[in-house]
Amino acid sequence: MAFTLRRFLPRLPLQTVLVIPFAxxxxxxxGVVGFFSFKNGERAIENLATQLLDExxxxxTDRIAGFLLDATELVDQNQDILASNLLAVDNLQAWSSYLWxxxxxxxxxxxxxxxxxxxxxxxxxxxxxxxxxxxxxxxFSSVESNYNIEAHTSLDRALAGTKxxxxxxxxxxxxxxxxQVGINSTSPRWTAIHPGFDAAQSPNWVLALTxxxxxxxxxxPIAVSAIFLRxxxxxxxxxxxxxxxxGQVLIVEQSGELVASSLDEDxxxxxxxxxxxxxxxxxxxxxxxxxxxxxxxxxQDAITQAIAPILASQPHNQVQNLQVDxxxxxxxxxxxxxQDPKGLDWLIVIAVPESDFMAEIHRNTRITWAVSLVALGGxxxxxxxxxxxxxxxxxxx
Numbered sequence: 001m002a003f004t005l006r007r008f009l010p011r012l013p014l015q016t017v018l019v020i021p022f023a024x025x026x027x028x029x030x031g032v033v034g035f036f037s038f039k040n041g042e043r044a045i046e047n048l049a050t051q052l053l054d055e056x057x058x059x060x061t062d063r064i065a066g067f068l069l070d071a072t073e074l075v076d077q078n079q080d081i082l083a084s085n086l087l088a089v090d091n092l093q094a095w096s097s098y099l100w101x102x103x104x105x106x107x108x109x110x111x112x113x114x115x116x117x118x119x120x121x122x123x124x125x126x127x128x129x130x131x132x133x134x135x136x137x138x139x140f141s142s143v144e145s146n147y148n149i150e151a152h153t154s155l156d157r158a159l160a161g162t163k164x165x166x167x168x169x170x171x172x173x174x175x176x177x178x179x180q181v182g183i184n185s186t187s188p189r190w191t192a193i194h195p196g197f198d199a200a201q202s203p204n205w206v207l208a209l210t211x212x213x214x215x216x217x218x219x220x221p222i223a224v225s226a227i228f229l230r231x232x233x234x235x236x237x238x239x240x241x242x243x244x245x246x247g248q249v250l251i252v253e254q255s256g257e258l259v260a261s262s263l264d265e266d267x268x269x270x271x272x273x274x275x276x277x278x279x280x281x282x283x284x285x286x287x288x289x290x291x292x293x294x295x296x297x298x299x300q301d302a303i304t305q306a307i308a309p310i311l312a313s314q315p316h317n318q319v320q321n322l323q324v325d326x327x328x329x330x331x332x333x334x335x336x337x338x339q340d341p342k343g344l345d346w347l348i349v350i351a352v353p354e355s356d357f358m359a360e361i362h363r364n365t366r367i368t369w370a371v372s373l374v375a376l377g378g379x380x381x382x383x384x385x386x387x388x389x390x391x392x393x394x395x396x397x
Contacts (some may be wrong), residue, residue, distance in 0.1 A: 003368045004173045006171050008240040009149050011176050015076060015341070019358060021029070024343070028267055030360075031134070038369065039200065043049060045354075045357040046129075047356060049352060049354075049357055050070050050321060050332075051330040052243075052244060053074070053321065053350050053352065053353065054331060054334075056241065056243055056247075056249075056334075056350055057334055057336045057348065057350055058138075059241075059350065060238070060241075060249065060336075060348055060350075061336060061338060063237060064234060064338065064348075066102065066273035067108060067229070067233070067234070068209075068229075068340065068344075070106070071108075071110075071209050071227050071229055071344040072188065072209060072342075073110075073152065074102065074106070074227050075112070075188065075209050075210075075211040075226065075227045076110060076188075076211065077102070078114060078211060078227070079211060079213055079214070080215060081098065082213050082214075082215070082337065083214075083216065083221075085216075086212055089114065089116045089165070089213065089223035090116065090118070090211050090221055091120075091378070092114055092115075092116060092121070092122040092140070093122060093140055094160060095114055095122045095301050096122065096138055096140075096155065096158055097159070098355040099112055099113075099114070099122060099124035099138065099156065100124045100138050100155045101159075102124065103124035103125055103126070103135065103136065107126070107134070107230075107334045108230055109126070109201050109227060109228070109229065109230075110125050110127030110196045110204065110226070110228040110229065110230050111124070111196070111206075111228040112124050112125060112225075112226075112227050112228075113125075113173075113178075113226050113227075113228070114138055114223060115174065115176075115178075115223065115224050115225075115226045116141075116222070116223040116224075117222070118143075118224070119142060119143050119147065119172055119173070119174055120137070120141070120142045120173075120221050121139075121140070121142075121147075121149070121173040122138075123138070123139050123140075123149070124136070124139075125137065125228070126139045126149075128238040132267040135153055135165075136153065137152060137153055137165070138151065138155060138158045139151035139164075139168070140158075141170055141173065143172075143348075147170050147171055147172050147173070148167050148168065148169055148170055149167065149168040149170045150164035150167055150168050151164055151165060151168060151233060152164055152165050153165045153166075153169070153207075158346065159203055164198040171373075177191045177192060177194060177208070177227040178210045178223050178224065178228075179210070179226075181193075181210045181270055182210035182211060182212045182221065182224035182225070182226060183212065183221050184349055185210070185212050185221075186212065187212070187235070187342075188209055188210065188212075188341055188342050189209070189210055189213045189343050190209055190210075190340075190342050190343040190344050191207070191208040191209060191210055191226075193206070193207050193231065193253075193257075193259065193293065194206065194208075194366065195291050196228060196230065198325050203266065205230075205231045205232070205267070205291075205293070206229060206231065207229045207231055208226045208227065208229070209226065209227050209229070209342065210224060210225070210226040210229045210327050211224070211225045212224055213225055219372060222239070226301075230261060230361045231260055233259040233265075234251065234259070234260035235261055235262070235267075238251075238260055238261065238262035239262050239263075239264065242348065243262070243370070244352040244353070244356035244357070245356040246355075246356060247263045247350065247351060247352035247356065248261070248263055248301075248303065248304075248350075248351055249261070249262040249348065249349065249350050249351075249355070250296060250304060250307065250348075250349040250351075251263075251347070251349070251350065252295075252296055252311065252346065252347050252348070253345065253346060254316060254345050255295070256295040256296055256297065256311065257293045257294070257295050258293065258294060258296060258311070259310060259346055260296065261304070261380055263299075263300075263301055263304070265292075265299065265301060267293060267294055268292060268293050268294060268358075269291070269294060269298075270290070270291045270292075279311070282358060285377075296307065296308040296311065300338070302327045303326050303327055303331075303351060304336075306326040307326065307333070309347060309350060310322070310333070311322060311349065316345075316347050316377075317337055317339055318337065319335065319336050319337070320333075320334070320335040321333070321334050322334075322335070323354075324352075326351065329352050329354070330353070330354040330355075331351050331352055331357065332351070332353075332354060333349065333350070333354065334349070334350040335347060335348070336348040336349075336350070337341065339391050380397060386397055
């Protein structure tokens with residue numbers, strides 16, 4: 001018995017038989033084109049993501065470096081004033097006018113202070129109330145005031161020696177971290193992050209750059225100057241950035257504790273109760289209770305929590321670009337160490353979800369398949385007046 005294909009296939013119209021190979025060819029070509037288009041798109045997206053992370057990272061590091069440089073220049077000027085014999089450190093009240101005007105125009109400065117071995121402290125800065133309003137003050141403390149800071153909201157009132165506008169509970173400045181670090185140093189150093197002077201009014205974490213002040217003929221410091229920087233200023237800057245559609249930035253210390261975040265969340269926890277009644281007398285002191293910083297693992301944000309174990313397993317001394325899954329989503333991650341010779345050792349973390357970049361690829365893929373279906377539909381459309389050969393038309397007549 002002769003083998004024929006027709007015995008095993010239903011009786012098909014010739015047009016269908018001719019169209020099937022064409023349809024297979026269209027589907028195959030479309031699949032190949034779509035596959036390579038998708039792969040090329042992936043590579044383009046990776047390049048785009050790397051470029052975005054590079055640009056954002058450079059912008060952040062430049063801004064923070066500038067922020068810290070401004071602080072360094074401000075505190076360095078105090079040594080210049082002392083070296084020029086314009087002011088002395090045995091009676092710090094004489095520094096009032098200088099510090100008042102020096103502290104203006106810098107919203108990131110919490111306080112600019114000078115303290116001497118006699119326990120005197122003079123400082124100018126801005127207080128933040130619970131509504132976020134800034135008020136500039138000049139304050140002075142000494143053993144005579146039981147180290148309470150007597151502050152004025154007007155320089156004229158301070159110089160006139162009138163009754164202070166407010167009195168802030170405090171402690172001997174010589175026991176504070178900034179003084180302890182400065183008096184035992186030969187160059188400017190950063191202190192540990194701690195609550196600010198006005199932490200009782202508004203949760204306010206600060207980083208202090210402390211500068212030992214030297215006399216013209218003294219090898220040892222004769223006083224200490226320090227500038228206190230609000231870390232909320234860095235978070236505010238990070239929150240102003242557009243990082244893809246839904247990217248985020250963290251800055252963490254080697255311990256994993258959060259320094260700043262582009263997310264609007266508290267970077268601390270506060271317990272009820274009273275400590276020593278000093279916002280800055282001890283590292284965690286606050287009249288309203290103890291404030292403790294949180295780590296990335298303790299964040300309320302799921303992505304920040306997912307980043308924490310990755311940071312623990314990666315070196316912090318080199319720039320890295322990683323592709324990881326965070327909370328069951330693919331992410332592009334960039335780790336940037338930020339260090340300086342004065343003691344800072346931070347890690348900047350930029351995280352952007354892959355989905356921020358993949359939308360265009362998926363759109364192009366859908367277009368490719370739509371065009372293929374249109375081409376396939378057009379090829380399968382029967383022509384006008386055609387009849388299948390299996391059913392020949394009867395002759396007229």
